[in-house]
Amino acid sequence: MEFPPELERQIFFFAMRSDPSIVSSLRLVAHRVRIWIRPSIYKMVTLGSRDVALFLRTMEMLPPEFFAQSVKRLCLTVSVKPNDAQRILQTCTGVTSLACWVDFLGWTPSITFQKLLYPLSLQRLSIEVAHFQALSFLECAWIHSLTCLDLVFWKEDSLLISELRFLPALTHLALMLQHRNIEESALAYILSIAPSLQVLCLVTDEDDLERVEHTKRVDPRIVCLPHPESVLDWEAPYRGCPDMWSHAEEIKEQRGFSINRVRQFFFKFRTRFFENLLSVAGTILNHNSSN
Numbered sequence: 125m126e127f128p129p130e131l132e133r134q135i136f137f138f139a140m141r142s143d144p145s146i147v148s149s150l151r152l153v154a155h156r157v158r159i160w161i162r163p164s165i166y167k168m169v170t171l172g173s174r175d176v177a178l179f180l181r182t183m184e185m186l187p188p189e190f191f192a193q194s195v196k197r198l199c200l201t202v203s204v205k206p207n208d209a210q211r212i213l214q215t216c217t218g219v220t221s222l223a224c225w226v227d228f229l230g231w232t233p234s235i236t237f238q239k240l241l242y243p244l245s246l247q248r249l250s251i252e253v254a255h256f257q258a259l260s261f262l263e264c265a266w267i268h269s270l271t272c273l274d275l276v277f278w279k280e281d282s283l284l285i286s287e288l289r290f291l292p293a294l295t296h297l298a299l300m301l302q303h304r305n306i307e308e309s310a311l312a313y314i315l316s317i318a319p320s321l322q323v324l325c326l327v328t329d330e331d332d333l334e335r336v337e338h339t340k341r342v343d344p345r346i347v348c349l350p351h352p353e354s355v356l357d358w359e360a361p362y363r364g365c366p367d368m369w370s371h372a373e374e375i376k377e378q379r380g381f382s383i384n385r386v387r388q389f390f391f392k393f394r395t396r397f398f399e400n401l402l403s404v405a406g407t408i409l410n411h412n413s414s415n
Contacts, residue, residue: 197219253278261287280304283314301328
């Protein structure tokens with residue numbers, strides 16, 4: 125029995141979305157299937173030193189427009205060389221979620237990486253903090269679209285990140301810390317210049333979690349989490365799995381539920397207290413009037 129091509133295409137897409145692990149097998153079914161699913165294969169691209177050369181060769185085989193239209197979620201790990209990252213970012217211009225952990229600033233000769241990021245329509249960005257601060261935000265096309273930002277600290281840089289004031293749509297900020305001590309005043313400063321923030325996630329080594337727990341008293345939007353496996357956590361939402369942000373939202377929601385329970389308790393306590401007080405006062409008044 126033969127299905128119409130459009131129905132057949134939808135069946136393959138449904139299978140692929142249901143179980144992304146079968147994509148490589150689906151490519152072998154037929155040439156038309158390979159053409160159908162090829163854009164979905166490259167929708168999320170994660171590259172390290174082992175696979176960047178293969179991806180660059182693939183870029184030479186397909187037109188640039190294919191990667192500009194297909195690649196939406198791109199992760200360039202710290203092992204990617206800056207000159208390779210430059211070629212990739214120049215081609216994958218349709219990226220909306222970018223993890224760029226490449227050390228451009230430590231590379232000789234230097235590469236002006238900033239202009240590679242300016243024209244992108246980013247909604248999520250993960251980047252080392254010194255590279256973030258090296259950007260000219262008035263030239264960024266994404267300052268009004270970026271809602272989620274992960275700032276990676278390779279050393280104990282200052283937490284007074286004034287550049288956050290240029291991101292009015294920012295709702296989720298994660299600080300991937302190496303700090304042993306965190307000043308509450310620095311967190312209060314961040315929250316004051318980023319008024320749209322819904323969650324400020326402090327990510328640190330699991331052994332240091334107790335050391336940063338005190339920061340939660342600064343603001344209920346602050347959540348403390350241990351460092352996740354970076355690449356797996358970045359890919360998790362695309363694969364339909366929980367990630368750092370889903371965990372942070374869950375903690376915040378539970379905390380809000382607990383606060384509401386406490387408020388409800390005190391409201392009921394206060395109501396009953398005043399009801400009893402009024403009852404006692406009424407009894408006393410009735411007693412005095414009868415005398």
